[in-house]
Amino acid sequence: MKSKILIVDDEKDVEMLFRQKFRKEIKSGSLELCFAFSGDEALTVLDSEHPPQVVYVFSDINMPGMSGLELLEKIKNRFPQINVSMISAYGDSQNYEKAMNSGAKEFFTKPIDFDSLKKEIGALMSEKN
Amino acid sequence: MVLGIISLILLYYLKQPMGLITVSAEWKRIFNGGMVAAAAIIGIAAVKIPLISGLATILSFVLAAIIVVVTLKNPELHHRKGMIYAWLPIMAVNVLGESIELINKSFYTKWENYFEVAELFAFIWAIAMWINNSKQRKALEQEKLKALAREKEFKITESLKNQLERQVEQRTKELTEQKNELENTLSELRAAQNQLIHAEKMASLGELTAGIAHEIQNPLNFVNNFSDVSTELLTELKEELQAGKTEDAMEILEDVIQNLNKIHHHGKRADSIVKGMLQHSRSNTGQKEPTDINALADEYLRLSYHGLRARDKSFTADFKLNLDPEAGILQVVPGDLGRVFLNLINNAFYAADEKKKELNAKGEKDFMPTVTVNTKKISTGVEIQISDNGKGIPAEIKEKIFQPFFTTKPTGKGTGLGLSMSYDIVTKGHGGEIEVDSKPGEYTVFTIKLPKS
Numbered sequence: 001m002k003s004k005i006l007i008v009d010d011e012k013d014v015e016m017l018f019r020q021k022f023r024k025e026i027k028s029g030s031l032e033l034c035f036a037f038s039g040d041e042a043l044t045v046l047d048s049e050h051p052p053q054v055v056y057v058f059s060d061i062n063m064p065g066m067s068g069l070e071l072l073e074k075i076k077n078r079f080p081q082i083n084v085s086m087i088s089a090y091g092d093s094q095n096y097e098k099a100m101n102s103g104a105k106e107f108f109t110k111p112i113d114f115d116s117l118k119k120e121i122g123a124l125m126s127e128k129n
Numbered sequence: 130m131v132l133g134i135i136s137l138i139l140l141y142y143l144k145q146p147m148g149l150i151t152v153s154a155e156w157k158r159i160f161n162g163g164m165v166a167a168a169a170i171i172g173i174a175a176v177k178i179p180l181i182s183g184l185a186t187i188l189s190f191v192l193a194a195i196i197v198v199v200t201l202k203n204p205e206l207h208h209r210k211g212m213i214y215a216w217l218p219i220m221a222v223n224v225l226g227e228s229i230e231l232i233n234k235s236f237y238t239k240w241e242n243y244f245e246v247a248e249l250f251a252f253i254w255a256i257a258m259w260i261n262n263s264k265q266r267k268a269l270e271q272e273k274l275k276a277l278a279r280e281k282e283f284k285i286t287e288s289l290k291n292q293l294e295r296q297v298e299q300r301t302k303e304l305t306e307q308k309n310e311l312e313n314t315l316s317e318l319r320a321a322q323n324q325l326i327h328a329e330k331m332a333s334l335g336e337l338t339a340g341i342a343h344e345i346q347n348p349l350n351f352v353n354n355f356s357d358v359s360t361e362l363l364t365e366l367k368e369e370l371q372a373g374k375t376e377d378a379m380e381i382l383e384d385v386i387q388n389l390n391k392i393h394h395h396g397k398r399a400d401s402i403v404k405g406m407l408q409h410s411r412s413n414t415g416q417k418e419p420t421d422i423n424a425l426a427d428e429y430l431r432l433s434y435h436g437l438r439a440r441d442k443s444f445t446a447d448f449k450l451n452l453d454p455e456a457g458i459l460q461v462v463p464g465d466l467g468r469v470f471l472n473l474i475n476n477a478f479y480a481a482d483e484k485k486k487e488l489n490a491k492g493e494k495d496f497m498p499t500v501t502v503n504t505k506k507i508s509t510g511v512e513i514q515i516s517d518n519g520k521g522i523p524a525e526i527k528e529k530i531f532q533p534f535f536t537t538k539p540t541g542k543g544t545g546l547g548l549s550m551s552y553d554i555v556t557k558g559h560g561g562e563i564e565v566d567s568k569p570g571e572y573t574v575f576t577i578k579l580p581k582s
Contacts, residue, residue, distance in 0.1 A: 013351055013391055018357045051182070051407055062438050065447035065497065089346055094442050111350040113550075114357075 003125050004032045008020075008042040008059035008071065009087070021114050030125060039066025043074060052079060056124055058108075061088035061095060069098055074086075076103040085120070087112060130182075131223045132189040133171040135216055139196050140164045141211055147266065150208050161507070167192060182386065183231050190228075193220050211265070215258030218251035264518070288506050298446070329546040333471060337406065340436030348395035355388040355395070375442025405467060415462045417582070422459055422511050423452040426502050429470035434500075437478050444497040446478055455506035460582035465554045472547040473515040473575045474500060479538075480573055510561075510580040521569040529563065 007018055010021035013037045026030035026104035034054070036088065045053045057075060061068035072084050076108050086099045106120060144152065152160075170192060174185040197220070201212050202208045227242040230237040237244070292555040364382050368377040371551040405428055430448055437444050483500030488496045522530065529535045531552040536545035556562040560580050566572040 011347060012352075012394075013355075014393065017351070017354050017358060020362065020388070023362075036369070040185065044364065065445075067445045070445065075250070089343055089350075090439060098442075099450065110346070111353055114354075 002029060002032055003055055004034065004053045005121065006034050006036060006042060006045055006054045006057045007035040008036045008039065008063070008068065010037050010060065014038060021118075025121075031121070039068070039071035039074075040064055042071055046079060046082070049079065050083065054082060056083045056085070057123070058085050058087055061086055061090065061099075061106045068104065069095070069102060070101060079120070081125070084123055130171060130174040130186065130189070130227075131222060132186075132193045132227070133174060135220055135223070136189065136196055137167040137171065138166055139193075139200075139212065139216060140167060142212060143196075143200065143206065152205065156205070163196065163498065176375060186231060190224055193224070211258065211262035213257045215303055218254045219248065222247045222251045231274060245578075265525045279351050311462050325546060326550065329550060330468070333468060333547070334406075336436050336440075336475065337432055337471065338436070339434040339439030340434070341402060341406050343435040343439055344431060346400050346401075348398040351395040352392050352399070354390045357482050359385050359388045359392075378383060379490060402432075405432075405463070411567050415464050417460045417462050419458045419461045420461045422461075422467070422513065422579070423454070423504055425461075425463060425467055426450070426452065426504055426513060429467050430474055430500070430502050433471055433474040433478060437475065437482075444478075444482060447497065449485070449501040451501065451503045453503075455503045456504040456511045457506065458578055459511055460553075461559055461579065466579075467559055469554050470502075470513075470515070470553040472551050473577075474502065475515035476514055476547070477519065477573065480521070481517040482519070484518070484520040486568075507578065513577045514574055515577075516572060516574040521573050522565065522567040522572055523569050524554050527565065527567065531563075547554070 081102040083105045085106040087108045089110040140160045141165045170185050170189045174182045208360035366381045375430045477500040487497045500517045505512045533549040555561045
């Protein structure tokens with residue numbers, strides 16, 4: 001079963017990085033990645049399919065326009081079934097608590113520790129299978 | 130006998146002051162002596178003792194002659210020359226008459242009438258001379274008085290002049306002291322101003338620090354991530370090559386090359402941020418150098434945004450960059466102009482955020498604070514617009530915003546120097562213009578026009 005994951009970050013190079021990091025998983029067809037570079041774009045992506053195929057959203061917090069935390073609230077309101085985890089350069093307790101209270105699954109800090117991210121995604125995939 | 134009397138009269142007058150001219154005490158003593166002698170001669174001549182009175186007559190000649198010679202020869206007595214000349218004919222006629230009388234009385238008696246006529250003429254001469262002399266004397270005295278008056282006037286003027294000079298000197302001294310005092314104050318003010326400017330720079334550097342940290346952290350993360358993933362890819366590449374899968378190997382190689390480019394790109398990004406920070410903190414006014422205005426605007430917009438974001442977690446805002454690729458390169462001081470951008474963009478975010486807070490308090494949650502930075506090539510150079518949809522600037526304070534120390538922010542939040550420094554940097558530093566357009570409650574637009582160098 002293929003898992004579709006959406007990654008939201010205003011830094012476009014994140015896409016290349018993720019695609020290389022999850023190269024094997026993508027190649028084997030067990031993982032599909034899609035990307036959005038702002039909160040608005042992320043909502044558009046989720047809105048484009050009914051129901052959305054995306055099962056997990058990883059979002060940056062600091063973005064121009066809609067912040068990751070606002071996006072989190074909106075996703076949780078409209079698509080409570082989708083898991084959302086935050087990835088932020090600012091790992092302070094204020095951000096952490098706000099994210100957790102709004103229903104975030106995990107809170108990752110930048111620089112991204114891909115090992116723990118892989119574990120998280122691996123757990124998701126095995127859960128699905 | 131007559132000459133004795135004349136001598137007496139002459140001596141008397143010689144002793145008296147003439148107008149303003151007086152004779153010395155010594156002369157007066159001599160004249161007194163002469164008068165006594167004249168009186169004695171008159172007395173002796175009057176007794177009419179033959180021989181003795183004749184002797185007295187001769188003595189009176191001598192005395193008269195002495196008076197005439199002394200008066201004419203002494204410069205001190207020259208003012209009486211006229212008197213002597215007036216009396217001289219009478220004296221001469223008398224000397225002649227009396228001498229002849231002494232020598233040959235009968236001859237004298239025979240010619241007495243002529244002598245009397247001569248005496249009369251001499252007398253008329255004396256009167257005429259006297260009138261003339263006294264006229265001259267009066268004129269002289271008048272002149273003298275005038276001269277005195279002038280001298281007095283001159284003295285008064287002189288003393289006034291001295292007084293004025295003293296006053297001028299005094300004033301000059303006071304003014305010099307005041308000038309020195311003012312110069313001291315001015316240099317103290319300059320020093321204070323420099324300190325304030327430095328403080329403002331440091332304050333804005335503080336504001337920047339969080340943004341800079343974020344802006345450096347991001348590229349550094351990419352450098353680390355891309356180098357890590359490249360190591361993984363190279364391990365895979367090795368496996369693929371060993372398995373003989375050249376096509377897959379080539380694919381991996383392409384990725385590695387891309388990654389190395391990304392590492393380089395993000396390394397450069399961090400590098401330029403550090404350079405910008407150094408430029409910003411430099412305390413002396415930097416050198417103008419060719420600067421990409423678009424890149425500078427982009428850099429400071431990000432620094433401002435991330436700086437505010439890092440310091441205030443509740444801060445959310447949108448920003449837009451509309452950069453004209455034609456804007457190109459200008460000769461500017463990048464640190465100074467960056468400070469202007471930072472200042473205006475920070476203000477724009479602040480104004481927009483304030484409006485958001487006000488609306489939130491009223492229950493309106495849909496407002497998105499937005500700051501837009503536009504660049505545009507214009508015929509004279511480049512125009513940079515920094516606009517926000519914030520609460521705007523009331524018309525009554527619009528004139529004051531570029532004044533030093535003017536701030537609407539709460540105490541401790543703003544130095545009031547940001548805009549005045551920005552104004553100086555744009556106008557004095559770069560020969561440009563800066564103007565503001567605002568509609569209270571709606572928007573504010575700052576427009577900077579920088580000339581081509």
